[in-house]
Amino acid sequence: MPETMPEEPGHGSDPGLEQLNALTGEELRARLAQCLDVDRWVASLAALAPFRDRDELMRGADDHARAITPEEVATALARHPRIGEKAEGTGTEARWSRGEQSAFAADTDDASARVQRIFAHAQREYEDRFGHIYLVCASGRSSRELLADLVARLGNDTATELRVVADELRRIAGLRLAKLLGNP
Secondary structure, three states: OOOOOOOOOOOOOOHHHHHHHHOOHHHHHHHHHHHOOOHHHHHHHHOOOOOOOHHHHHHHHHHHHOOOOHHHHHHHHOOOOOOOOOOOOOOHHHHHHHHHOHHHHHOOOHHHHHHHHHHHHHHHHHHHHHOOOOOOOOOOOOHHHHHHHHHHHOOOOHHHHHHHHHHHHHHHHHHHHHHHHOOO
């Protein structure tokens, strides 16, 4: 009986990664930009392709996202809707955004409605204070949790808040990359 060769990591065992690795450079950059619209991050991550495995991709994405600058934060924020507002469009990025905010939108009892009104007021205060939308990785978080986070972040100075937003963008990028790859 002939001996079979073991599969190399990343070859034949992960359809999502194989599809990503099969994209042209331009297609890959477009897909990565759906996860985090920061040109430097997209270019740096695309330069690592083809990826041996998911760990290499996710590690590279995380490492490059940790270097997001305040200018890159501003660019990336332009692609995100406010918490509580539905993302426009039918594309992948809009669909992901709506899904990420689904727990916030699902809170429909009277107490949650009050929390959402307070949240909207605090969100306006945040925008007045920092000059940009409040961004948080909202996946699976209730309106009460998001309100507590928003109120706490109102106490940040501008430099600290920009670092917090950059970290939230990093988290969102990681979740979106996982969605892009699908289940292994």
